[in-house]
Amino acid sequence: MRKKAILFLLFLLTLFQSMESFAKQRFPKPEFESAYTQPETLQPGPRYELLAYLDVLVLLSTLSLISWLILKKRSRKGVFWISIFSLAYFGFYREGCVCSIGAIQNVSLGLFYSAYTLPFTALAFFVIPLVFTLFYGRTFCAGVCPFGAMQDLVAIQPQKMGSRLNSVLGLLPYLYLGLAVLYAATGTDFIICRYDPFVGIFRLNASFGMFVFAGILLGSGVFIARPYCRFLCPYGVILNWFSRFSKKHMTITPANCIQCKLCENTCPYDAINIPITVKNPETKQELLKKFILICILIPVLIAAGGYTGSKLHTTLAEVNPRVRLAKAVMDPVKMQEKPESYEIKAFKSSGKPAKQLLEETNEILRKFYIGGWLLGGFMGLTFGLLIAGRLITNYNPDYVPNKGTCLSCNRCIEYCPVKV
Amino acid sequence: MPSRREFIAKCVRGGLLTGLVVLGGTLMLRPRRDDENCKFNFACGSCSLSDSCNQAEAVSLRSTVWQLDPSKCIQCGRCATACVITPSAVKCTHAYVMCGYCDLCGGYFKPETKTLTTAAENQLCPTNALKRKFIEDPFYEYTVDELLCIGCAKCVKGCDAFGNGSLQLQIRHNRCVNCNECSIARVCPSEAFSRVPANKPYLLNGFGTERLANDKTQQEG
Numbered sequence: 336m337r338k339k340a341i342l343f344l345l346f347l348l349t350l351f352q353s354m355e356s357f358a359k360q361r362f363p364k365p366e367f368e369s370a371y372t373q374p375e376t377l378q379p380g381p382r383y384e385l386l387a388y389l390d391v392l393v394l395l396s397t398l399s400l401i402s403w404l405i406l407k408k409r410s411r412k413g414v415f416w417i418s419i420f421s422l423a424y425f426g427f428y429r430e431g432c433v434c435s436i437g438a439i440q441n442v443s444l445g446l447f448y449s450a451y452t453l454p455f456t457a458l459a460f461f462v463i464p465l466v467f468t469l470f471y472g473r474t475f476c477a478g479v480c481p482f483g484a485m486q487d488l489v490a491i492q493p494q495k496m497g498s499r500l501n502s503v504l505g506l507l508p509y510l511y512l513g514l515a516v517l518y519a520a521t522g523t524d525f526i527i528c529r530y531d532p533f534v535g536i537f538r539l540n541a542s543f544g545m546f547v548f549a550g551i552l553l554g555s556g557v558f559i560a561r562p563y564c565r566f567l568c569p570y571g572v573i574l575n576w577f578s579r580f581s582k583k584h585m586t587i588t589p590a591n592c593i594q595c596k597l598c599e600n601t602c603p604y605d606a607i608n609i610p611i612t613v614k615n616p617e618t619k620q621e622l623l624k625k626f627i628l629i630c631i632l633i634p635v636l637i638a639a640g641g642y643t644g645s646k647l648h649t650t651l652a653e654v655n656p657r658v659r660l661a662k663a664v665m666d667p668v669k670m671q672e673k674p675e676s677y678e679i680k681a682f683k684s685s686g687k688p689a690k691q692l693l694e695e696t697n698e699i700l701r702k703f704y705i706g707g708w709l710l711g712g713f714m715g716l717t718f719g720l721l722i723a724g725r726l727i728t729n730y731n732p733d734y735v736p737n738k739g740t741c742l743s744c745n746r747c748i749e750y751c752p753v754k755v
Numbered sequence: 756m757p758s759r760r761e762f763i764a765k766c767v768r769g770g771l772l773t774g775l776v777v778l779g780g781t782l783m784l785r786p787r788r789d790d791e792n793c794k795f796n797f798a799c800g801s802c803s804l805s806d807s808c809n810q811a812e813a814v815s816l817r818s819t820v821w822q823l824d825p826s827k828c829i830q831c832g833r834c835a836t837a838c839v840i841t842p843s844a845v846k847c848t849h850a851y852v853m854c855g856y857c858d859l860c861g862g863y864f865k866p867e868t869k870t871l872t873t874a875a876e877n878q879l880c881p882t883n884a885l886k887r888k889f890i891e892d893p894f895y896e897y898t899v900d901e902l903l904c905i906g907c908a909k910c911v912k913g914c915d916a917f918g919n920g921s922l923q924l925q926i927r928h929n930r931c932v933n934c935n936e937c938s939i940a941r942v943c944p945s946e947a948f949s950r951v952p953a954n955k956p957y958l959l960n961g962f963g964t965e966r967l968a969n970d971k972t973q974q975e976g
Contacts, residue, residue: 362857367890378956446778458782677945
């Protein structure tokens with residue numbers, strides 16, 4: 336009898352179920368006659384907040400130690416052991432999160448949305464390696480970054496890539512950086528985290544796509560040293576530019592270069608500038624011609640890039656879930672054809688007017704229009720600078736590391752016969 | 756001339772350093788402005804303005820963790836598949852204080868079930884994570900085995916539709932690795948995920964519009 340009554344009650348309740356999703360007291364709390372005590376709902380807390388500060392402390396101390404090992408001790412072994420430690424700590428123990436590469440997005444989101452609470456650790460992980468790079472070169476890349484450390488371990492047979500291929504592929508990180516900042520600043524997505532190839536390995540748990548991506552990177556990494564660092568890493572772009580103005584940078588030789596050429600083929604990253612002595616100096620006229628060409632080329636490229644970017648802004652905005660939702664809601668034909676998606680269902684049950692969604696979408700699209708101009712202009716500038724860099728010849732008499740692309744791994748040092 | 760080059764490099768270095776300090780300073784020290792219609796759900800920090808947002812009070816702490824709001828959840832089942840860890844860090848969490856201890860539990864039994872037994876074919880839970888125990892006539896206690904639960908929300912849907920809504924999905928913080936961007940938040944259709952202050956990491960629904968307290972939260976390393 337009771338069962339039937341309950342069933343009937345349930346039927347009635349489903350009929351009168353309101354749209355409000357908060358829980359309702361349909362059944363009263365039972366009064367137990369037996370000695371039953373209600374268990375508590377366990378709510379295990381998150382990781383201690385203090386441990387986040389420990390991460391920053393570990394970052395600071397490993398960076399200091401590796402900078403000292405690279406510049407003062409000039410030891411490759413030290414760099415190797417630090418990279419093993421970083422791989423273990425930042426990689427496998429901290430599971431690759433928080434990382435400096437991803438922190439770019441937190442910082443850009445924090446800059447554009449003041450309502451976003453930027454975690455202290457994200458800011459610290461973004462700023463501290465940059466400060467160290469400004470003084471000591473890319474020592475962060477050498478062995479503190481777990482991504483770099485992992486790829487460094489598999490670089491067994493590195494091949495020379497050729498400067499042209501190197502610089503063309505070197506444009507990819509700029510594009511990645513631009514897109515990451517655009518999507519983070521518009522509050523769309525964190526694409527660096529989304530397409531992170533190595534966290535899957537750190538967590539020993541990866542989706543198929545992630546696993547394939549990591550496999551390709553590590554497999555090709557045997558022959559192309561550090562493919563992610565050189566041809567994808569968006570943080571590397573910023574580090575590259577900071578390192579060019581670094582106060583002290585690691586040097587191949589401790590004293591004077593004797594031009595013995597022993598180090599020429601030791602760099603797995605093609606980051607050693609071979610000496611270009613003045614053979615046929617350009618005339619002033621030639622130099623002026625080049626200068627004018629660059630002065631015209633760069634603004635033209637920026638404008639062209641910006642225009643292309645602004646034209647593509649709707650395509651770029653497709654990634655935004657709210658833009659996609661608006662598209663699905665506004666398109667009645669599509670809505671009837673397809674079975675209702677969860678997004679549309681959730682939108683309907685939220686009771687939000689379609690007009691509000693449209694307004695929000697227009698606002699996002701406006702941001703993407705500006706962002707498209709900026710991103711395109713940035714890419715134009717990058718391409719222009721690449722051409723300018725190839726036009727200008729920098730004369731240098733010795734074998735020196737390229738301050739921008741050198742990752743301070745200290746491999747070349749071991750081959751230098753000059754000892755102090 | 757190396758001296759001229761060095762001078763330029765020095766100036767740029769000084770400029771970059773000041774830039775970094777200014778950037779860090781403004782980001783850390785500026786007062787948080789509350790955005791009335793924040794347009795990002797995946798990395799929401801905290802708004803103190805609207806009631807529809809999860810945060811009823813301003814958050815002074817910078818440390819935040821992910822949590823999902825059961826009142827926004829539509830039980831789509833994506834939590835079970837989208838999490839970076841397997842099985843998902845999202846689990847069914849039983850708020851016992853709200854449970855009606857029903858014999859005919861909408862969260863435990865499949866809708867067409869005729870005999871209310873613990874036979875496998877009657878159970879809604881695909882992994883046998885929801886356990887049923889007789890207490891006294893006519894009350895039954897339901898407990899979630901966290902090791903078996905995959906966060907598919909089938910029981911949550913049932914309890915929400917026919918019961919008190921005591922079974923709710925929550926991110927379990929002993930499992931969550933607190934990704935920079937939660938990969939479930941990215942695919943959540945109802946924008947139920949947001950960052951919440953780490954000292955109040957749960958958003959369990961109570962009756963009406965109140966929330967259950969976080970006071971039983973234990974700190975774990």
